[in-house]
Amino acid sequence: MINVLLKQIFGSKNDREIKRMRPVVGQVGALEPAVSRLTDQQLGAKSDEFRKRLADGAPLDDLLPEAFAVCREMSKRKLKMRHFDVQLIGGMILHEGKIAEMKTGEGKTLVATLALYLNALEGKGAHLVTVNDYLAKRDAQWMGPLYHHLGLSVGIIQHETSFLFDPTYDPEDKRLLYLRPCTRREAYRADITYGTNNEFGFDYLRDNMVTDLDQCVQRELHYAIVDEVDSILIDEARTPLIISGPTEDSTDLYYRIDRIIPGLKREEHYTIEEKTKTAALTEEGNEKVERALGITNLYDPANMNLVHHVVQGLRAHVLYHRDVDYVVKDGEVIIVDEFTGRLMPGRRWSDGLHQAVEAKEEVKIANENQTLASITFQNLFRMYDKLAGMTGTADTEASEFAKIYNLEVVVAPTNRPNIRQDFPDVVYRTEKEKFNAIVEDIKDCHQRGQPALVGTISIEKSERLAGYLVRQGIKHSVLNAKHHEREAEIIAQAGRKAGVTIATNMAGRGTDILLGGNPEFLFKKTLYADPEMTPERQASLQAQIQAECE
Structure with a gap:
């Protein structure tokens, strides 16, 4: 009762945080008339001025109102998007190394530009971590013109390649517009780098395996904003990233074991634990496997390798399902990421599980892997000097963020009242x-x-x-x-x-x-298919698509 009363008098902690930031929003707004009178060149030159002030000892926080005002003005000119006041609050939350919870459609991609610009001025690199390659590329291409005109370089890390944003580069593949191929090291040397959690993690592991420091691609882990932070830092927190190498073991045994597994019955011959994805043989199961393999004791020290193969075969058959956990494409078993639903070509399960699945699907079995390096996302992101995040759903996990990462969650207000209706779940019998x-x-x-x-x-x-x-x-x-x-x-x-x-x-x-x-996307797609289209036809087509979408 007392807590409720105090909350009504003083407001919640979240309300007090937002109230604390309101005066700074006012300072940014007060700078807008002066900043809007600057030319594009003068506006871009502000970045060098800010860097000089930082070099002279000015704290980064002192630059915030001016840097946000400059970023907002350049965004208005180059992206045709002006940051709302609530987006400025979101940018402040991210700059302070906290998690900004912003509702769907509130423009988190644009919000991130404020904190990325300010923190990139220190020259130590700023990372924007997304959940997939498509979003990393899309956001970098979309926000690239803003950073470019502010005098900042942008790198993009993708699964098998990397790019630098360059508005003068015109590739044959228009999907890669303004993306000039570069080395991974160059992409990480950019002021701002966009990439996925997996790519940042695997590059970190590879850097820790090199024998010469000149071969490292990353630099110090200075500042990162994690997009969809609850998915990456909570749902996938304990997921290990593993770099493995082949062993010399023969693959024949996998085929031999695979012929035995279909004859085993659940509960009678084996039990499974679906939550941990483990399987174990019962006494009857042990006897049946021993008879099938022609041995007297499956658990004799000389046969321990067989036990491992049988358990992995069981897991492959009863716990890992085609078109759920993996797909078979071009004679190859490709893992489906359980969190993002995307294919992960080149990734393999370890400890013989992938080989057991390959035997089950009757495709060519590759050699078993051994772990060479491993790290979890939880340990990776705790190494950054400053970590921030944004998502539409973080408040429910606020205690976990505070306990594991020492990250505070602040719920940013919406620009307009939310009129969407959220209905309760409906449960059916079958x-x-x-x-x-x-x-x-x-x-x-x-x-x-x-x-x-x-x-x-x-x-x-x-x-x-x-x-x-x-x-x-x-x-x-x-x-x-x-x-x-x-x-x-x-x-x-x-x-x-x-x-x-x-x-x-x-x-x-x-x-x-x-x-x-999306009329802009549909128009570009048609234009890519017919690059020789006349300007008159382009104008007509654009008007037609716009009308269809309205």
Whole structure:
């Protein structure tokens, strides 16, 4: 009762934090008239002025109002987007090394530019960590003109390549517009570097395996903003990143064990623990395996290797499922990331599990791997001098962020009152009843012209639901790891009238779906297909697409 009373009098801790930042927002606003009178060149030269002041001993916090005002003005000119006051608050939260919870659609990508610009002025590098390569590339291309005109370089780290943002570079592949290929070291030497949590982690591990410091690509881990911070720092916190190398073991044993596993029955011959994804043989199971292998004691020290192979074979058959945990593509088993729903080519499960899955799917078995280096995201991100994050859902995990990372969560207010309705969950007796209800809901939305986005937990479920819609004659798009090449196109179309999009969790984070569709993307796509189009035809087409999307 006393706590409730005190909260009503003094406000919550979050309210007090926001109130503390309001005067600084006023200072940034007061600078706007003077800053708006500067030319583009004078505005860009402000970065050098700020760097000189930092070199002369000025604290970074003292530069905040001016740096934010300069960044806001340049964004208004080059991106046609002016930071709202609540976005300035979001930028301050990130600069202070805290987590900004901002509702969906509040413009977190733009908010990050404020804190990245300010912290990059120190010349030690600033990292923007996203959940996938698509978002890293998209955000860097989108925000690149802002940083470029402010005199900052931008690097982009991708799975198999890296780029520097260069507005003079015109590649043949227009999807890589302004992205000039460079070495990984050059991308990390940029003032600001965009990349995924996996790439930053694996580059850190590789740097720790080199024998010559000149081969290292990263520099000191100075400042990072983690986008979708709850997904990376909580959901995936204990996920180890592992670099492995091949061993000399033969692969024949995997095929031999694989022929035995289908004859074993659950509970009678083995038990499983689905949460930890482990399996164990029962006494009857031990005896059956011993008979099948022609040995007298499976647990004799000389046969310990067989026990390991049998357990991994069991896990491959009963705990790892095709089109859920992995897909088979071009005769190769490719892991599906359980958090992002994306394919992870080149990644392999360790300790013989990947080989057991390959034997199960009757594809060529590669040699078993041994671990050479490993680190968890939790340990990786705690090494940064200053860490911040942003997401739409962090307040519920505030205690975990505080305990594990010493990070405070601040909920930023919305620019306008939220009119979206959030309904409670609906629970059905059977999966069939649930799918029938989903299909009826989709039919209703489709008939009313309302676009619908349906989230599913696996590739298998997304394709099963797609099958229901095909039988109902409802036109739809499917976005999962099997169709990831069309991701940008599917997302751009998802908000169109009566559009139906079925997606796995790969589309659940960081992707913007505009109601009516994304006219700019659709126009660019048509333009890439016909680069010789006349200016008159371009203008006509742009007007036509704009009208269709409104």
